[in-house]
Amino acid sequence: MTKPVLEMQDISKRFDMTQALDNVSLALYPGEIHALLGENGAGKSTLIKIMTGIYKADSGRVLLDDQPVTIQNALDAQTLGIAAIQQEPMIFPDLNVAENIFVSRRQRSLFINWRQMYREAEKILAQLDIKLDVRSPARGLTLAAQQAVEIAKAISLNVRVLIMDEPTASLSAHEVRQLFKLAMALRDQGVALLFISHRMEEVFEIADRITVFRDGQHISTRLRSEVTTESAIRDMVGREIEKIFAKANVEQGKRLIEVSGLSKDQAFSDISFDVHQGEVLGFAGLVGARRTDVGLALFGIEPADEGEIVFEQQKIAIHSPVQAMKLGIAYVTEDRRQLGLSMPMSIVTNITLPKLREYASSVGLVDNQAENEVANRFKERLSIRTPSVELEAGKLSGGNQQKVMLSKWLNTKPKLLILDEPTRGIDVGAKAEVHQMINDLAAEGLGIILISSDMPEVIAMSDRILVMREGRQMGVFERAEFDQERILTAAMGQTIATESST
Amino acid sequence: MKTLKRLIHPDQIRELVLVLLILLIVLFFGSQIENYYSPRLFNRITTSVAILLVVAVGQTLVVIMRNIDLSVGAIVGFTAYFVGQQLAANNDMSPITAVLLAIGVGGLMGLVNGLITAYGRVPAIITTLGTLAIYRTILVDFSDAQTIITSSLPAWLVELPSKNLVEFGNFDIRWMFVWAVLVVILFQLVMTYLPWGRRLYAIGSNPDAAAQAGLPVERTMLIAFILCGALSGLGGFMFLARFGNITVVAGLGLELQIVAAVVVGGVNIFGGSGTMLGALLGTILIATLEQSLLRWAIISEFWRDALLGLLILLAVAADAVILDRLRNFWARTEVETLSDIEAEPLKETPHAL
Numbered sequence: 001m002t003k004p005v006l007e008m009q010d011i012s013k014r015f016d017m018t019q020a021l022d023n024v025s026l027a028l029y030p031g032e033i034h035a036l037l038g039e040n041g042a043g044k045s046t047l048i049k050i051m052t053g054i055y056k057a058d059s060g061r062v063l064l065d066d067q068p069v070t071i072q073n074a075l076d077a078q079t080l081g082i083a084a085i086q087q088e089p090m091i092f093p094d095l096n097v098a099e100n101i102f103v104s105r106r107q108r109s110l111f112i113n114w115r116q117m118y119r120e121a122e123k124i125l126a127q128l129d130i131k132l133d134v135r136s137p138a139r140g141l142t143l144a145a146q147q148a149v150e151i152a153k154a155i156s157l158n159v160r161v162l163i164m165d166e167p168t169a170s171l172s173a174h175e176v177r178q179l180f181k182l183a184m185a186l187r188d189q190g191v192a193l194l195f196i197s198h199r200m201e202e203v204f205e206i207a208d209r210i211t212v213f214r215d216g217q218h219i220s221t222r223l224r225s226e227v228t229t230e231s232a233i234r235d236m237v238g239r240e241i242e243k244i245f246a247k248a249n250v251e252q253g254k255r256l257i258e259v260s261g262l263s264k265d266q267a268f269s270d271i272s273f274d275v276h277q278g279e280v281l282g283f284a285g286l287v288g289a290r291r292t293d294v295g296l297a298l299f300g301i302e303p304a305d306e307g308e309i310v311f312e313q314q315k316i317a318i319h320s321p322v323q324a325m326k327l328g329i330a331y332v333t334e335d336r337r338q339l340g341l342s343m344p345m346s347i348v349t350n351i352t353l354p355k356l357r358e359y360a361s362s363v364g365l366v367d368n369q370a371e372n373e374v375a376n377r378f379k380e381r382l383s384i385r386t387p388s389v390e391l392e393a394g395k396l397s398g399g400n401q402q403k404v405m406l407s408k409w410l411n412t413k414p415k416l417l418i419l420d421e422p423t424r425g426i427d428v429g430a431k432a433e434v435h436q437m438i439n440d441l442a443a444e445g446l447g448i449i450l451i452s453s454d455m456p457e458v459i460a461m462s463d464r465i466l467v468m469r470e471g472r473q474m475g476v477f478e479r480a481e482f483d484q485e486r487i488l489t490a491a492m493g494q495t496i497a498t499e500s501s502t
Numbered sequence: 503m504k505t506l507k508r509l510i511h512p513d514q515i516r517e518l519v520l521v522l523l524i525l526l527i528v529l530f531f532g533s534q535i536e537n538y539y540s541p542r543l544f545n546r547i548t549t550s551v552a553i554l555l556v557v558a559v560g561q562t563l564v565v566i567m568r569n570i571d572l573s574v575g576a577i578v579g580f581t582a583y584f585v586g587q588q589l590a591a592n593n594d595m596s597p598i599t600a601v602l603l604a605i606g607v608g609g610l611m612g613l614v615n616g617l618i619t620a621y622g623r624v625p626a627i628i629t630t631l632g633t634l635a636i637y638r639t640i641l642v643d644f645s646d647a648q649t650i651i652t653s654s655l656p657a658w659l660v661e662l663p664s665k666n667l668v669e670f671g672n673f674d675i676r677w678m679f680v681w682a683v684l685v686v687i688l689f690q691l692v693m694t695y696l697p698w699g700r701r702l703y704a705i706g707s708n709p710d711a712a713a714q715a716g717l718p719v720e721r722t723m724l725i726a727f728i729l730c731g732a733l734s735g736l737g738g739f740m741f742l743a744r745f746g747n748i749t750v751v752a753g754l755g756l757e758l759q760i761v762a763a764v765v766v767g768g769v770n771i772f773g774g775s776g777t778m779l780g781a782l783l784g785t786i787l788i789a790t791l792e793q794s795l796l797r798w799a800i801i802s803e804f805w806r807d808a809l810l811g812l813l814i815l816l817a818v819a820a821d822a823v824i825l826d827r828l829r830n831f832w833a834r835t836e837v838e839t840l841s842d843i844e845a846e847p848l849k850e851t852p853h854a855l
Contacts, residue, residue: 075716090711092704094774103704104715111695447852 003066004029005192006051006082006161011060013046020046021057022216028161028192033183035207036193039236039488040287040453041424042213042260044196048163051194052084053077069263081160083153087169088145088286091163093139097121100138101152116256124152128182144175151182163194168202169288169470198286200229200492214238230485233492237455237484246460248439251329253277254312256416256447259298262307267293268471271307275416280438282462285449285491289468291451292334295418298449299331300324312415325354328415332405332422336398338404343394347386348375350393351407378407382437384390399430406437417441418449423457435461455484469493512828513775516768520783524790531794535766541672548675548791549663552682553578553681553740556781558757558763559689560612560733562781563726566693567698568706568773569619571727574734575756576637577611579748581738583645586748590654597658604739605732607688611637612731616724625810642750652746662743678740683782685733690778691718702726706773754809763788768825786811 004027013021021043028034038044040492050054051062053071064080069110071077073479077084092100096122121134123211130148134142138149147167154162166219168176183193192446197203203210204224212235219235256275262270275281283291297304301319305428309316313326318324324331329390333339341350352371359367359374375389386396402422409417419438423431438461442448452458457463459482467474467490474490532538557574564571581604588603589595611633618629652660666674693699701722705712712719742748767784769776788810795806 073716074714078716090708092707092711092774094703094707095700099700099704103700103712103717112697112700114695245661 002029004063005065007061007063008047008051009061009063010063011047011050011057013043013050013058019216021050022112022214023060024216024218026218026221027213027366028194030190030192030196032186032208033187033193033195033206034202035197035210036213037203037210037232037236038213039455041215042236043216044213045165046124046216046284048084048165048194048196048212051077051082051161051163053112057413066300078157080171081158082163083150083155083157083159083161084163084165085147085167087166089143089150091138091141091146091149094137094285096135097125097132097141099148100149101134101156102152105156105200115490119154122187124155128152128155128185130178130182144172144178144355145454147171147179148182151186159191161192161194163196165196166198166288167195168197176202194200195414198288198492200232203232205231211238223299228249229489233485233488237488243365247280247463248443249438250278250280250442252463253445256312257298258308258310260308262294262304262309264293264302264304264306267297267302269470271468271473273465273466273473273476275449277415277445277447278442279463280442280448280450280461281466282458283449283457283468284453284455284487286453287471289491290471291468292420293471294468295331295420295449295451298324298416298418299329325412325414328413329418330409330412330414330416331411331418334421334424336405338400341393341401341408344392346381346390347384347393347404348372348389349398350404351375351378351389351411352411353407374411375407378411383408383433397426397430399426399433402426402434406434410441415448416447419450420451421453422450423452423454431457439497440492455487459484459487467491481486512825513768513777513780515828516825517780517783520767520780522789524783524787525791527662527787527794531798533793534800537799538794538797539675543563543797545676547786547789547793548679549744550793551785552676552678553737553744554756554759554763554789555682555785556685556733556740557737557760558767558781559685559778560737561764562728562762562767562769562776562778563689563693563702564626564730565769565771566706566773566776567702567723567726569723569726570630570761570771571612571615571617571629571730571734572630572757572761573611573634573637574730574737574760575753575758576634577608577731577734577753578738578741578756579751579753580611580637580644580846581735582742582745582752583641583650583748583750585739586650586655586742589647589656589659589742590650593656600659601642601648601736604742606735608735608738609728609732612728612734613724615731618726619727620720620723633825638750638754645750647750649741650746654744659743661745678743682740685736686778686782693778693807698722698725703774706770706775708774718774758807758810758814759788759792762814762817765814765821768817768821771818772820787824801819 008024008026010023010025011021013022024043024047026047033163038460046055051071053076060447063069063072069080071080090105095103098117101121101124102117118134125132125134128151130152132145132148138146141149167179171179183195187193195207203463207224209221209223210227210232212219212232214236219238254277256277258274260272262271271294273281283294285291293302293346296302298318300320300323303319309318316327326404337343348371352374356366359371361367372389378384379386384400384403386400393401398406423434438448438450450458450461463479465477465482467477467487469491477487524715561571583691584607585600585604589600615630615633618624619626632846653734663676663678665677667677667680668675693702701717704717705719705722710720740752763784765771766787767780767782769780790808791809795801795809
């Protein structure tokens with residue numbers, strides 16, 4: 001091969017607790033489509049963000065045409081010819097297609113020559129064989145059309161390295177075809193494409209080379225012909241199952257909830273499962289599997305459109321979080337910072353927030369002493385490490401914040417607890433404590449839905465595992481059938497042996 | 503149906519509705535007030551429109567960028583007083599110097615707003631709420647509670663408001679009105695043909711994407727505030743010419759009328775869209791309503807502000823509820839005619855708990 005356009009050498013990046021990238025190297029050659037594979041948290045997104053100037057690497061070098069370069073911000077990446085297309089395109093809804101294409105271009109003349117701009121935009125779109133009216137506003141374009149506009153924008157900036165981060169996740173099969181045609185046209189023009197996707201069949205269809213990351217490390221880079229689906233999945237999973245808490249065997253009680261045919265437009269369809277008292281049902285899947293949407297539907301934040309929910313033998317429809325709380329359902333969000341806790345507020349006020357009315361005296365004033373008692377009880381029970389429950393939640397470590405969030409929802413005395421990524425971004429010690437907690441709660445007779453992208457965690461902690469992929473239920477595995485490779489295979493849409501992809 | 507949809511866009515519907523609304527208001531007051539269709543009232547309205555309009559153009563620049571300038575009333579008041587005082591002290595000052603002085607003083611005040619908002623990262627609503635009070639206080643202190651009186655001003659200034667370009671019977675087209683319309687045309691061209699103008703739309707439309715696209719967000723924002731201040735300065739000069747007697751309360755509360763004019767004129771308060779033509783129509787509507795209510799004995803003058811407030815609320819609510827749907831509907835049908843891809847409107851970010 002010729003010389004690489006872009007080389008990332010020995011890149012490392014650390015966020016508080018996690019080593020997101022550990023001495024990772026990657027070279028991209030002109031005229032290749034290079035696929036990057038890895039489980040959630042493997043470090044793919046971090047690498048992209050370093051390439052496009054959103055993050056700065058702690059160490060390592062970036063070479064463009066063998067010359068070391070620094071990428072400080074989006075503008076630097078742009079001038080060097082590096083562009084990225086995100087899953088959700090960065091589009092200006094009020095501007096028209098042509099303006100969106102040329103928004104970053106340095107203007108040489110004083111005035112905008114609209115006619116010339118439309119002509120040039122049409123030329124670029126024609127070159128890419130995209131049929132769009134350059135005068136129509138970007139508002140209301142389909143996601144696929146928006147991506148096409150972004151690709152056209154990259155072309156107008158003489159892109160040399162184009163990163164496509166899960167570009168097909170929200171596209172229909174027909175749109176994926178069109179995108180691939182575009183990608184291949186770019187490759188033939190000598191652009192280096194970095195293609196990230198969870199869909200194996202797509203990767204194998206389009207990639208020239210395949211790189212696998214795992215846990216922030218570079219595992220392998222091989223030609224497509226040297227890789228099989230099985231070997232790629234093995235590289236992605238690879239690790240020994242860590243010694244983490246295993247789900248204790250608990251006598252399962254009554255059936256708590258039974259869901260059948262649950263569907264929501266644009267999110268998920270036909271999800272069916274049940275959870276018993278004392279049972280942990282794991283939800284496995286990759287980014288975009290829409291597991292969180294199911295959780296939000298059960299908690300009434302984004303109610304489902306169709307399907308039946310039977311909760312404690314009662315057929316119900318869940319419309320709002322208030323109603324869900326009354327029924328005894330609690331949902332602990334994956335997004336501590338945005339949705340989970342109010343960071344400037346104290347631990348105690350965070351914990352009592354959903355049930356604040358219970359702490360109000362007859363005249364309606366909040367009884368601080370009762371609040372403090374409850375908070376201190378949870379502090380003991382979950383061993384929240386803090387000098388005082390009056391401390392701001394934002395000052396705690398991630399693991400302790402997680403415990404505060406758990407306290408908040410346990411305080412609502414739920415029967416069904418939905419945990420969404422409860423151990424993301426917390427350290428090993430805190431993780432073990434959370435696992436212990438899940439065990440204890442199950443032993444107390446709670447039903448638990450555990451949404452987690454951490455494969456060893458789901459396998460160790462669940463009684464059964466439901467695997468989702470892009471809003472669809474790919475199967476439910478019993479404990480005896482648990483196997484990392486099988487579950488990942490299902491999550492990536494390699495429908496197990498029976499159905500061949502078309 | 504499709505061709506019809508292509509010819510008439512939602513934003514044009516809004517402008518049509520505004521024109522209709524203005525006509526309705528005129529017809530309504532015509533039936534209520536005796537001798538309503540008089541040249542005198544017409545001339546009053548156009549003079550009032552002229553002053554509001556130049557300031558509304560500046561405000562439009564700022565609002566398109568997803569900001570707001572509440573200090574425009576204080577800037578109008580201060581420049582009116584300041585320039586008036588200079589002219590009273592020095593009657594020989596040339597008209598050009600006086601106008602440039604007003605624009606310069608206003609621009610300086612806009613510069614302060616812009617620096618604090620763009621580089622100090624203070625939200626515009628807070629910045630300009632603060633400078634609104636500060637500029638007004640500077641005026642009070644500076645004026646020493648003295649009033650500028652018409653007789654101390656040079657004759658050319660006092661006669662300026664009644665100078666006409668053409669007359670149709672007693673209906674005058676006054677120079678001040680013509681200037682204001684020229685300002686509208688100038689800035690409509692800026693918004694259409696200068697990269698800077700298009701960048702305002704881009705930043706208001708999606709600030710994150712604008713930063714990622716490498717646009718000079720801060721600089722663009724600063725210039726918009728300077729221009730808004732400068733245009734308010736020009737408005738202050740016209741205010742001085744019209745009223746002659748200037749006290750420390752000159753232009754007090756003007757920001758309400760300006761924001762009302764801009765918002766009613768269809769400039770999206772969340773940024774990204776709006777035209778100078780819309781601002782013109784909004785201003786005409788507000789000024790007509792205001793001058794007509796002055797003549798309408800049934801309504802006390804205190805209710806006029808409440809009515810303005812109500813108009814702002816209605817305009818923004820109509821924008822959020824009706825126009826957004828229309829826009830998405832339009833965009834969708836448009837795309838459907840262009841490709842076989844099924845359309846899906848831009849997704850809103852999921853809302854918090």
